[in-house]
Amino acid sequence: MNAKRKRPVRGAxxxxxxxxxxxxxxxxxxxAVAIPNFxxxxxxxxxxxxxxxxxxxxxxxxxxxxxxxxxxxxxLNPAAGEYQLQRRVGVNTxxxxxxxVFTLPTGVTFNVDLGGxxxxxxxxxxxxxxxxxxxVPATIRLDGVEDTLSISVVRTGRIRVSxxx
Numbered sequence: 310m311n312a313k314r315k316r317p318v319r320g321a322x323x324x325x326x327x328x329x330x331x332x333x334x335x336x337x338x339x340x341a342v343a344i345p346n347f348x349x350x351x352x353x354x355x356x357x358x359x360x361x362x363x364x365x366x367x368x369x370x371x372x373x374x375x376x377x378x379x380x381x382x383x384x385l386n387p388a389a390g391e392y393q394l395q396r397r398v399g400v401n402t403x404x405x406x407x408x409x410v411f412t413l414p415t416g417v418t419f420n421v422d423l424g425g426x427x428x429x430x431x432x433x434x435x436x437x438x439x440x441x442x443x444x445v446p447a448t449i450r451l452d453g454v455e456d457t458l459s460i461s462v463v464r465t466g467r468i469r470v471s472x473x474x
Contacts, residue, residue, distance in 0.1 A: 355414045356453025363392065363419075363449065364460050364470050366411065367432070370394050371466050373406070375438040381406070383432040385421050385449070413451070422448045438466045 367383055373396070374381040380397040390413040395403040413419065423429040423444040432449075433441035440447060440462055447462040461469050 356417045356451050356456055356458055359413050359417045359453075360451045360458040360460060360470050362411070363451070364468050366392075366394060367460070367462060367468050371434050371438045371468075374434040374436055378436045380436060381434045383434075385419070385430045385432070387419055387421055387430070390418060416454050418452050420450045420452070422446075422450075432462065434466065440464050440466060 370381045370383055373379075373394075377396070382395050382397070382403065383392055384395055384403075385392045391410050393410045394406055396406040398404050421430055423432055424442075424446070426443075429444065432444050432447055435441060442464070444462075445464045449460040449462075451458045451460070457473055459471050459473065461471070
């Protein structure tokens with residue numbers, strides 16, 4: 310049996326092992342650079358989304374106070390990372406409106422400074438849409454993994470979200 314050996318034809322389609330390894334090496338370097346940036350961007354997105362959601366709910370609370378001619382408050386619980394909206398129905402009686410407790414995303418915390426009183430944890434909005442004098446100036450600082458955002462509410466009810474403390 311005299312079998313002839315087949316030789317590979319030069320210029321045959323396909324990739325060599327060296328070419329394939331170079332492509333895998335380049336993909337590995339690209340992933341090593343991209344993944345940390347992606348995670349950082351995702352962490353920043355959490356705190357930014359939390360700040361925008363909280364600011365939107367304060368705006369909604371203000372609109373409800375004006376529309377219903379009732380006093381509303383944003384009850385903040387920094388220890389649990391929660392807040393809820395309430396409407397005054399009596400002298401010292403509040404009801405949840407809506408009946409829901411909102412929770413911050415994982416990795417985001419907040420600190421509250423309402424009227425310079427560290428024990429004050431409720432931002433009260435009057436029926437005219439103004440912030441109660443006891444709560445001015447109102448600042449809620451949200452701390453994320455890599456960034457800090459501040460929500461400031463002035464007496465007139467104007468709400469501003471800004472980066473940094």
